[in-house]
Amino acid sequence: MIDQIIRSKRKTIALIIQPDGRLLVRAPLRASNEAIRTLVQKKAGWIKAKQELVRSTYSPLVPKKFVNGEGFWYLGTIYRLEIVKDTHPELTLNGNFRLAKAALPKAHSVFERWYKQQASEVLTQRVQRNASQHGFRYTQVKITSARMRWGSCSSRGTLSFAWRLVMAPLPVIDYVVLHELVHLHVKNHSQEFWGKVKLLMPYYAQRRAWLQANGHTLSLA
Numbered sequence: 059m060i061d062q063i064i065r066s067k068r069k070t071i072a073l074i075i076q077p078d079g080r081l082l083v084r085a086p087l088r089a090s091n092e093a094i095r096t097l098v099q100k101k102a103g104w105i106k107a108k109q110e111l112v113r114s115t116y117s118p119l120v121p122k123k124f125v126n127g128e129g130f131w132y133l134g135t136i137y138r139l140e141i142v143k144d145t146h147p148e149l150t151l152n153g154n155f156r157l158a159k160a161a162l163p164k165a166h167s168v169f170e171r172w173y174k175q176q177a178s179e180v181l182t183q184r185v186q187r188n189a190s191q192h193g194f195r196y197t198q199v200k201i202t203s204a205r206m207r208w209g210s211c212s213s214r215g216t217l218s219f220a221w222r223l224v225m226a227p228l229p230v231i232d233y234v235v236l237h238e239l240v241h242l243h244v245k246n247h248s249q250e251f252w253g254k255v256k257l258l259m260p261y262y263a264q265r266r267a268w269l270q271a272n273g274h275t276l277s278l279a
């Protein structure tokens with residue numbers, strides 16, 4: 059029943075149903091397998107119900123085909139793709155995505171370049187705005203191709219963000235930006251950290267939940 063156990067310096071056992079329905083258990087380093095099994099048995103009804111719910115809505119990732127009508131995320135909206143005979147630049151967004159037919163063989167890299175460009179503009183601007191609003195000092199903003207994390211914060215004050223984040227709604231982007239800005243002061247995910255995030259963004263939990271539920275669809279893969 060348990061698909062994966064991750065042990066760390068946490069204090070309690072958490073049961074997490076992943077987007078594909080697998081059960082992940084996060085446990086303290088010293089928690090016994092017996093204690094974990096007991097909890098999973100006790101929560102079996104809840105686990106099963108939750109797994110059925112997520113499995114009913116889960117669609118495994120299909121790589122983009124770059125065909126007419128296919129949907130692509132940008133700032134929380136899905137725009138349709140239209141392949142056109144000719145357009146300059148080769149990819150534009152105006153109501154829908156328009157891609158030049160000649161660019162089709164390299165469509166994946168054309169899209170990726172477009173997203174990276176947008177990510178750089180949007181994230182630089184959102185970091186500036188959130189930082190000045192709340193008095194944070196950072197060094198620079200970097201855009202990465204990270205797949206496992208949306209953002210990170212280096213000890214030198216560099217904030218890095220995955221370009222795929224620009225596919226998410228602006229409030230969700232602002233949550234990730236604020237999360238990394240707060241890491242400038244608190245490096246870990248302690249209660250102090252989440253307390254500060256909540257103070258600056260009282261409804262952060264909904265935005266975080268959106269990312270956990272939809273993050274896997276923000277992709278070209």
Ligand SMILES: [Zn+2]
Nearest residue numbers: 237241246247
């Ligand atoms: Zn963090």
